[in-house]
Amino acid sequence: MKKIIIIPSILSADFAALKHDLKMIEKSGAEWVHIDVMDGHFVPNITVGPVVVKSLRKETELFFDIHLMITNPEKYWRKFKEAGADLITFHSEISAEKKKLVEDIRSSGIKAGISIKPKTSVSEIEALLPYLNLVLIMTVEPGFGGQSFMDNMVAKIKVLRKVIDENNYDCLIEVDGGINSRTASICIDAGADALVSGSYIFAAENPLEAVKSFFV
Numbered sequence: 001m002k003k004i005i006i007i008p009s010i011l012s013a014d015f016a017a018l019k020h021d022l023k024m025i026e027k028s029g030a031e032w033v034h035i036d037v038m039d040g041h042f043v044p045n046i047t048v049g050p051v052v053v054k055s056l057r058k059e060t061e062l063f064f065d066i067h068l069m070i071t072n073p074e075k076y077w078r079k080f081k082e083a084g085a086d087l088i089t090f091h092s093e094i095s096a097e098k099k100k101l102v103e104d105i106r107s108s109g110i111k112a113g114i115s116i117k118p119k120t121s122v123s124e125i126e127a128l129l130p131y132l133n134l135v136l137i138m139t140v141e142p143g144f145g146g147q148s149f150m151d152n153m154v155a156k157i158k159v160l161r162k163v164i165d166e167n168n169y170d171c172l173i174e175v176d177g178g179i180n181s182r183t184a185s186i187c188i189d190a191g192a193d194a195l196v197s198g199s200y201i202f203a204a205e206n207p208l209e210a211v212k213s214f215f216v
């Protein structure tokens, strides 16, 4: 059985206690942490910038999975790289030249991903798959934690799995939005490699046990 990458998202954590939460994630056995960056323009919410990422970097060696929900990733991605990002994912729905952006990110020495919103189909990013380390399928509308998983996105995960396998692309499928114990199994069965989970973990009475529950 392949190893599924479980990625706690700090979006639903207490932002005054992030250091503590990073330690909790390390203790859980998870190796990645998901950091949602929102600019109040691409999505109707604002979160953190590179300054916060840089501070978090000093506290942990967890793999930093940065999800840029911003209109101009071509302007800002390098700041996140310098702050300690290991993987930068930007959205397919932006207007910048995507292949160049993927190449720029990868040639800086880190990994690059592209995310697709629920209304964007796999065909929109298919030509980029040979260059990508990861595709992030959104299973909620980006912008907020705590939303319900959109079951009709499962077919999209299956389509992407098929295209990647048929062409032997070296590209992970990450799923983000509404992941809990039930929806995690659905995504794994559909072919996901990595699952982001925020509110299920951080709204739980015992977040450490909630992360660990994904590994059993």
Ligand SMILES: O=C(CO)[C@H](O)[C@H](O)COP(=O)(O)O
Pocket: 009, 011, 012, 034, 036, 067, 069, 140, 141, 142, 143, 144, 145, 146, 147, 176, 177, 178, 179, 196, 197, 198, 199, 200
């Ligand atoms: O990108 C995101 C929202 O835009 C978050 O990563 C995602 O929603 C995780 O939170 P939850 O597990 O609560 O849905």
Ligand SMILES: [Co+2]
Pocket: 009, 034, 035, 036, 067, 176, 196
């Ligand atoms: Co996210």
